[in-house]
Amino acid sequence: MEFLRDFLDFMRSRKKYWLAPIVIFLIIIGFLFVFASSSAAGSLVYTLF
Amino acid sequence: MIILGLSGLYHDSAAALIINGKIIAAAQEERFSRIKYDNKFPKHAIQFCLKNANVSLSQIDAVCFYDKPFIKFERIIESHIAIVPRGLLSFISSMPIWIKEKIFFKKLIKEKFRELGKIDWQKTKLLFSEHHLSHAASSYFVSNFSESAIIVLDGVGEWATTSIFHGVENNIEVKKEIHFPHSIGLLYSAFTYYLGFKVNSGEYKLMGLAPYGNIDSPETQLFIKKIKTDLVWIKSDGSYQLNMDYYKFVSGNRMCKEKKWERLFNLKKRFPDSKINQSHCNLAMAIQEVTKELIINLAREAKRITNSNSLCLAGGVALNCVVNGELERLEIFDNIFVQPASGDAGGALGAALVTDKIYFKLFSKITFSPYLGPEFSNEYIESTLKKLGANYEKSKDVTKLAAKEIYNQKVVGWFQGKSEFGPRALGNRSILGDPRSKTMQSKINLKIKFREDFRPFAPSVLKEYASSYFKIKKESPFMLFVYPLLDQLTGSRIIGDIDFQLKNKNCVYPSITHVDNSARVQTVDSNDNPSFYKLIHEFGNLSNCYMVVNTSFNVRGEPIVNSPFDAFRCFMETEMDVLVIGDYVLKKELQPKWTKRKKIELD
Known part of the structure; x- marks a missing residue:
């Protein structure tokens, strides 16, 4: 939550709202990779890429 | 007021402690870990600072990190978007560490502190200072000048690579900035790389090699001319621009495009520990001369903007003592101060000083001694x-x-x-x-x-x-x-x-x-x-x-x-x-x- 609040503050003060989708996308990808390396979701990741 | 400044996680981690306006201790992590330019979280340096001052983590009023990770992340994303599709591999290789920890930097710092002891983040403020402001503060606030022009020169912080500030009493105001990828530090590092030394640590070797060059030789003069026409364009207002056709530090993991440089200088890239010949020395002298010209131009511009009689220098490039000596001889400013920990380690001290002087607005005279590290009975x-x-x-x-x-x-x-x-x-x-x-x-x-x-x-x-x-x-x-x-x-x-x-x-x-x-x-x-x-x-x-x-x-x-x-x-x-x-x-x-x-x- 703290991260989201800080990130929103950052986008607001820097007026860089267009960064949001990129960061969200990267974080999702990041989580998928971490998750995939230790669970059955690995097959899903391989299908995606 | 107990303030802890931190730098690191890129290179040269350090910690510095200020108590009631007095610099109590400062040390680089490398001295404890025995890894040169250690970039890890400076836990040993923090422990030393606290032990030296006999204070506990819970007594700290503020912890300040020397740069702003979100803005750095913004720079990485934007500079890669600007060169798409080039730089894809470099982007992919740099992202995991960001997604894994650097973007969640606050969380990371809190976790690292938890390993050191108990700290209440409701009471202790966790702050982030801008990279060049930290550098500027690390020099200006210990200089004993009540007013001064400040020039910060390094590779890159968040966006700024070169900054002119004006310090007046407890305030530091930015006057002019040059942004990434145009950077004197990176220009010098590109030559460090090309002449077979290690980037981020071999720059002083390049400076040491330069005097072996012959300034009067036609080859050196040709090198200087080629650097100024093809690699960096120097403007009359003190600014400059790198010709990015010749560099690879944005789109790849190398500093420069070696083949293009070899064609430009008619000189093969030197490999580490291979023999140094006269052309290498002449090239080192050429880049030293161009660097000197760039910095002198900036100093004249800083003088014009601030009309100050004093100058503080900071950032890794300020360790170029040949240029510093030349600046002093030119007498553009009556007084020049360079803080000894001018590189990123000094950013820890700068971050603590920014917190003390600018954030908390504490008015105390800082006395500075470089002897701030461990002592043994x-x-x-x-x-x-x-x-x-x-x-x-x-x-x-x-x-x-x-x-x-x-x-x-x-x-x-x-x-x-x-x-x-x-x-x-x-x-x-x-x-x-x-x-x-x-x-x-x-x-x-x-x-x-x-x-x-x-x-x-x-x-x-x-x-x-x-x-x-x-x-x-x-x-x-x-x-x-x-x-x-x-x-x-x-x-x-x-x-x-x-x-x-x-x-x-x-x-x-x-x-x-x-x-x-x-x-x-x-x-x-x-x-x-x-x-x-x-x-x-x-x-x-x-x-x-x-x-x-x-x-x-x-x-x-x-x-x-x-x-x-x-x-x-x-x-x-x-x-x-x-x-x-x-x-x-x-x-x-x-x-x-x-x-x-x-x-x-x-x-």
């Missing part, structure tokens, strides 16, 4: 020496004894008091020798520090005698300005290849002067470092030479020694003759057998 030193089975003698006057050994052409390891903050050994963690000796430079370089023979050593000279040897008008307590030796102490410049020049220096003090008869001078004041002052004075009484060779107490590839154990190990693994550590004196021939460690790594 005689009891501790003796118990360490006993454990190591060393043969030692206790002396009531180690300065006299050390001076006599130096006079007898011995190389002395000198370990006293608190260690220095920053890359320079200023007389507390130093290797000392006789500056009059013709062989001392070679002996210390090859047999003690195991480093390249071409690299010169610096003199530490008593303040009141400095002008008897050098063309110097002001103090230089931190060894950050280069001055020429007096004309009567030098002969004409020797022309020839690097080995010939090195072996045929034409001056009275060959061990401390470069081939161009210049030296990176440290002036020693009796109030700043009484025991070091006394040692040089004793040596002067014997030799009538009131200066010594002073180089950092370490070997190639290792950080400066931190503890008595590090000092003893360095002493035993090199051909150093004598070690003076606290009140104890150790002679090499009396020591037990010592097993040598692994091969020295390149730095």
